[in-house]
Amino acid sequence: xxxxxxxxxxxxxxxxxxxxxxxxxxxxxxxxxxxxxxxxxxxxxxxxxxxxxxxxxxxxxxxxxxxxxxxxxxxxxxxxxxxxxxxxxxxxxxxxxxxxxxxxxxxxxxxxxxxxxxxxxxxxxxxxxxxxxxxxxxxxxxxxxxxxxxxxxxxxxxxxxxxxxxxxxxxxxxxxxxxxxxxxxxxxxxxxxxxxxxxxxxxxxxxxxxxxxxxxxxxxxxxxxxxxxxxxxxxxxxxxxxxxxxxxxxxxxxxxxxxxxxxxxxxxxxxxxxxxxxxxxxxxxxxxxxxxxxxxxxxxxxxxxxxxxxxxxxxxxxxxxxxxxxxxxxxxxxxxxxxxxxxxxxxxxxxxxxxxxxxxxxxxxxxxxxxxxxxxxxxxxxxxxxxxxxxxxxxxxxxxxxxxxxxxxxxxxxxxxxxxxxxxxxxxxxxxxxxxxxxxxxxxxxxxxxxxxxxxxxxxxxxxxxxxxxxxxxxxxxxxxxxxxxxxxxxxxxxxxxxxxxxxxxxxxxxxxxxxxxxxxxxxxxxxxxxxxxxxxxxxxxxxxxxxxxxxxxxxxxxxxxxxxxxxxxxxxxxxxxxxxxxxxxxxxxxxxxxxxxxxxxxxxxxxxxxxxxxxxxxxxxxxxxxxxxxxxxxxxxxxxxxxxxxxxxxxxxxxxxxxxxxxxxxxxxxxxxxxxxxxxxxxxxxxxxxxxxxxxxxxxxxxxxxxxxxxxxxxxxxxxxxxxxxxxxxxxxxxxxxxxxxxxxxxxxxxxxxxxxxxxxxxxxxxxxxxxxxxxxxxxxxxxxxxxxxxxxxxxxxxxxxxxxxxxxxxxxxxxxxxxxxxxxxxxxxxxxxxxxxxxxxxxxxxxxxxxxxxxxxxxxxxxx
Numbered sequence: 001x002x003x004x005x006x007x008x009x010x011x012x013x014x015x016x017x018x019x020x021x022x023x024x025x026x027x028x029x030x031x032x033x034x035x036x037x038x039x040x041x042x043x044x045x046x047x048x049x050x051x052x053x054x055x056x057x058x059x060x061x062x063x064x065x066x067x068x069x070x071x072x073x074x075x076x077x078x079x080x081x082x083x084x085x086x087x088x089x090x091x092x093x094x095x096x097x098x099x100x101x102x103x104x105x106x107x108x109x110x111x112x113x114x115x116x117x118x119x120x121x122x123x124x125x126x127x128x129x130x131x132x133x134x135x136x137x138x139x140x141x142x143x144x145x146x147x148x149x150x151x152x153x154x155x156x157x158x159x160x161x162x163x164x165x166x167x168x169x170x171x172x173x174x175x176x177x178x179x180x181x182x183x184x185x186x187x188x189x190x191x192x193x194x195x196x197x198x199x200x201x202x203x204x205x206x207x208x209x210x211x212x213x214x215x216x217x218x219x220x221x222x223x224x225x226x227x228x229x230x231x232x233x234x235x236x237x238x239x240x241x242x243x244x245x246x247x248x249x250x251x252x253x254x255x256x257x258x259x260x261x262x263x264x265x266x267x268x269x270x271x272x273x274x275x276x277x278x279x280x281x282x283x284x285x286x287x288x289x290x291x292x293x294x295x296x297x298x299x300x301x302x303x304x305x306x307x308x309x310x311x312x313x314x315x316x317x318x319x320x321x322x323x324x325x326x327x328x329x330x331x332x333x334x335x336x337x338x339x340x341x342x343x344x345x346x347x348x349x350x351x352x353x354x355x356x357x358x359x360x361x362x363x364x365x366x367x368x369x370x371x372x373x374x375x376x377x378x379x380x381x382x383x384x385x386x387x388x389x390x391x392x393x394x395x396x397x398x399x400x401x402x403x404x405x406x407x408x409x410x411x412x413x414x415x416x417x418x419x420x421x422x423x424x425x426x427x428x429x430x431x432x433x434x435x436x437x438x439x440x441x442x443x444x445x446x447x448x449x450x451x452x453x454x455x456x457x458x459x460x461x462x463x464x465x466x467x468x469x470x471x472x473x474x475x476x477x478x479x480x481x482x483x484x485x486x487x488x489x490x491x492x493x494x495x496x497x498x499x500x501x502x503x504x505x506x507x508x509x510x511x512x513x514x515x516x517x518x519x520x521x522x523x524x525x526x527x528x529x530x531x532x533x534x535x536x537x538x539x540x541x542x543x544x545x546x547x548x549x550x551x552x553x554x555x556x557x558x559x560x561x562x563x564x565x566x567x568x569x570x571x572x573x574x575x576x577x578x579x580x581x582x583x584x585x586x587x588x589x590x591x592x593x594x595x596x597x598x599x600x601x602x603x604x605x606x607x608x609x610x611x612x613x614x615x616x617x618x619x620x621x622x623x624x625x626x627x628x629x630x631x632x633x634x635x636x637x638x639x640x641x642x643x644x645x646x647x648x649x650x651x652x653x654x655x656x657x658x659x660x661x662x663x664x665x666x667x668x669x670x671x672x673x674x675x676x677x678x679x680x681x682x683x684x685x686x687x688x689x690x691x692x693x694x695x696x697x698x699x700x701x702x703x704x705x706x707x708x709x710x711x712x713x714x715x716x717x718x719x720x721x722x723x724x725x726x727x728x729x730x731x732x733x734x735x736x737x738x739x740x741x742x743x744x745x746x747x748x749x750x751x752x753x754x755x756x757x758x759x760x761x762x763x764x765x766x767x768x769x770x771x772x773x774x775x776x777x778x779x780x781x782x783x784x785x786x787x788x789x790x791x792x793x794x795x796x797x798x799x800x801x802x803x804x805x806x807x808x809x810x811x812x813x814x815x816x817x818x819x820x821x822x823x824x825x826x827x828x829x830x831x832x833x834x835x836x837x838x839x840x841x842x843x844x845x846x847x848x849x850x851x852x853x854x855x856x857x858x859x860x861x862x863x864x865x866x
Contacts, residue, residue, distance in 0.1 A: 026597045026622075028666045031652040031841040036061050038590055039649075040565075043575055044090040045071065045554055049561025051109060053090045054575055054588060068095050068107055071561055071577035073585045077107060087121045093129050096122045104134060126163045131187065133157055133166065142166055142185060149190045151183070160184070160210045160233045167213065167233065168192065169201060182215070184233060195231055196238055207253035208330075214259050214303075216247050228303060228310070230259060241303050243310040248298065254331040258364040259303040263312075286343040286354035302364045311367035319343065321357070334361050336384040336391060337369075349378040361388070361406055373409045383441055386495065387448040390464050392441060401453055403464045412466035414451070439542050442487050443494040445521075452487070452496060452521075454542075459485050459504065461521055473521045474504070474528050482509045485517065485528070486541040490552045491562075498522045503531075503581055505539050512603060512644040514538050514550070516581040531581040536568050537645045545639065546655055548646030563587070567647040569601040596650075598622040599665045603644050606697035608677070608689060615641040616674035616694055619661035624703075631708035631855040632670040632698070634691055634731075635659055636724075637717035639675040652844035656833020657714035657737035657795060659847065667848055668856070670704065676720070680766045681775045684723030695730055707732075708855045711790075712847075714738055715803065715832065716762050722781035722811065725790040733854035735847055737795035738803050738832050741811035742782040744769070746803070785814045791821040793850045795843060797830040823850075823864060 038059035045052045049071060056065045066085045069076045079085075081099045088097040094108045104116040106124070116122065116134055119141075125131035131144040140154040156169040166185040171178060181197040200218040207213075210233070217229040217240065226247045230239040243263075251260040279289050299314035300322065314320045319340040342354025349355040356376040360369040361384075372391065374382065382393045391404040392414075400415045439454035445461070453460050457478030461471045474485045484507040487496070496502055498521040506515050515533025520526070539550040551565040551573070560579055567573035572591050576584035602618045617640060624630075635658065654660050661671040674694045678686040691711070699706050710733040713721035718739020725734045740746050747769050769776055777783050792815065796808035808824055815822040825846060827834050834840050852858040 029650045029662045031844045033650040045556045047557040048092045049556030049559030203250040205250040257305045334388045414462040446497045477527045545643045548643040568645045614675045619671040621665040629705040630670045633710035635673045636713035636720045640673040652840040659712045684779045687720035726781045726784035731790045734790045735793040743776040743780045794824040798828045802832040
């Protein structure tokens with residue numbers, strides 16, 4: 001018995017020694033560690049789903065590696081270069097790319113590798129593996145089954161007509177006179193044919209099938225007239241469309257091959273407002289003088305498929321908005337546009353009557369407009385259905401989604417009898433956001449009969465005519481279990497076939513698990529089927545924070561094979577393949593964090609005095625020792641708990657001005673990011689309440705030194721930091737970056753019409769400055785500067801487009817006048833943060849020295865003294 005005990009103690013000691021030795025051998029994260037860190041670029045997958053390609057930057061250190069791999073794992077081929085890989089493409093047979101400056105490579109999945117030295121670009125034929133285009137500077141060589149044709153002075157080259165020909169844009173200079181030509185090479189005889197020649201072609205545009213192209217043609221006359229040229233690349237027919245306006249850009253071909261373009265109209269000015277020495281401001285002006293920055297009016301026009309006439313779609317002198325919307329994937333036969341009544345500055349849409357809008361459907365075939373009887377509230381987002389028969393929108397007055405049938409102007413209240421699940425705390429919390437708190441439209445049914453709409457958790461299907469009962473396609477499982485379901489738009493393209501199963505993402509808001517479910521839209525009262533979820537981030541379309549959204553899954557064009565990216569707080573974001581979202585095959589295998597002292601994350605929950613349960617993320621060093629006491633720094637910005645499983649790269653600072661928990665953990669700190677829930681008119685007080693309640697909750701842990709607390713925030717989080725130290729005595733050091741200190745002066749900041757952001761944005765003020773000035777005073781840290789006892793380090797860039805430098809200077813000057821401990825770091829480079837490595841390293845080092853001095857009693861840095 002005694003021998004067994006001794007042996008057990010010996011084994012335990014060995015394990016402890018091994019762990020201690022392992023930790024001691026780990027490298028520490030430093031501000032410049034990011035220079036040695038690898039990353040993965042967006043991958044590609046072959047149409048048949050059998051192969052994928054991805055590029056790893058800075059791997060090995062100082063090099064880049066291109067990897068071609070079977071999606072089933074195992075088979076792999078890699079190429080390494082000291083330069084970036086360019087012109088990368090992948091098809092079912094091969095991968096093509098440029099390595100270095102002048103080596104084009106074609107790797108066939110059979111194992112064959114072709115090199116073309118001296119070329120800098122290769123284009124593969126879509127169907128014929130024996131046909132390629134090689135580029136060398138401005139010359140082109142087309143190879144087809146041993147035949148070859150070369151052309152000099154080439155500007156652009158493309159396969160056209162399903163690969164039956166090659167489009168070539170060339171230039172030439174004869175006796176100092178430059179000209180450009182458009183040619184077509186037919187691959188069956190490998191001969192070039194000139195289709196058009198002029199002084200210059202600009203804004204080249206192709207239709208989806210690459211059998212029609214258009215360009216702006218600039219002639220050689222003294223006026224250099226700009227006209228449009230449209231070429232049928234099948235028949236070689238050329239159409240030249242002349243007009244009296246200046247064509248500035250070709251936009252796109254529509255689905256029916258009408259050509260949309262942009263034109264410039266006369267100069268816009270209000271000379272009556274300004275002389276050389278005087279600018280007059282009038283309260284009756286629709287637009288304030290500093291917002292008068294348009295020099296020309298940009299209008300859209302259309303060239304119908306079988307016409308040589310240009311149709312003007314906009315009205316001269318009036319402002320038209322083209323509302324393509326995120327749920328429209330291509331230009332259709334008609335489009336939804338709005339006409340603004342006055343000369344409205346879009347930053348004032350929430351209050352300026354000049355911003356009211358009238359809505360129309362416009363035809364691309366004849367330019368005719370059909371007026372729609374829609375609300376004129378400019379804050380409403382309208383969406384045209386893919387079949388162009390309905391407009392769907394959220395009515396802010398009714399608090400409902402509606403559909404508007406264009407044919408008869410009838411309106412159906414889609415959500416009138418449906419209780420969509422909107423989180424009560426989110427409803428109060430986000431208040432005036434635009435649009436309110438709704439996630440909005442999710443997509444359309446393929447048959448054109450339905451629209452999908454998100455509530456806070458679930459996905460609903462509504463009949464556009466209102467005749468069928470709405471279906472909660474996730475069956476309320478989201479609301480019941482606090483899981484957020486979302487479509488993956490890269491897979492659905494916003495069009496849902498209701499007869500087929502659809503994959504949706506899931507985010508469990510209670511434990512932050514992310515994963516995938518499968519549901520069948522037309523099946524009622526059936527829960528979606530769980531495929532996989534875990535403590536990772538795959539893809540979070542909604543409620544993600546900063547860079548922790550993950551990456552949208554990538555689908556093979558002709559197969560049910562997908563590439564996803566998976567990450568956790570302790571696992572590098574690697575690529576995996578899957579065919580069912582249940583099992584995953586690892587493709588990339590990077591784990592640089594294993595060589596370094598890292599961090600772990602913990603999700604904590606506690607209750608506010610009003611009974612609301614909130615969450616926060618605690619970051620600990622990987623060598624955390626519960627017998628020690630650690631100083632703790634709060635890092636503030638809205639809600640960050642959904643980033644629990646996010647992988648943090650070792651940047652000196654995050655997002656230009658935020659502390660990096662990785663670096664501070666190396667210094668022996670704990671970092672806590674609490675979620676903050678807001679009440680109207682009490683943004684600062686809400687932050688204070690959340691933070692102080694978190695302090696009381698965390699105080700129960702013996703390993704937290706509550707006498708050594710720091711606080712940190714950037715931008716809006718900096719405002720919260722400023723407010724909290726003006727009302728709390730808990731903190732021994734604070735760092736506030738790019739922050740607001742005075743709501744009064746910020747209210748009338750000319751940037752983006754800031755005064756509208758108070759009642760319709762992040763500051764959540766329900767009343768205006770003149771209605772309740774006390775709210776603005778009470779939320780302004782500047783007015784409580786005399787109560788600040790916490791040493792404060794301010795950071796700001798000289799030219800901050802979001803929060804002017806004067807916000808930091810005001811607080812600094814008043815605290816200096818009061819002889820309060822305050823320092824201001826003003827960086828001349830950057831905008832609302834610093835983004836070049838040298839300044840990020842500098843700020844990181846100074847911030848760490850500041851915290852070390854006040855929270856760890858280290859020596860005073862010289863720059864704090866002189």
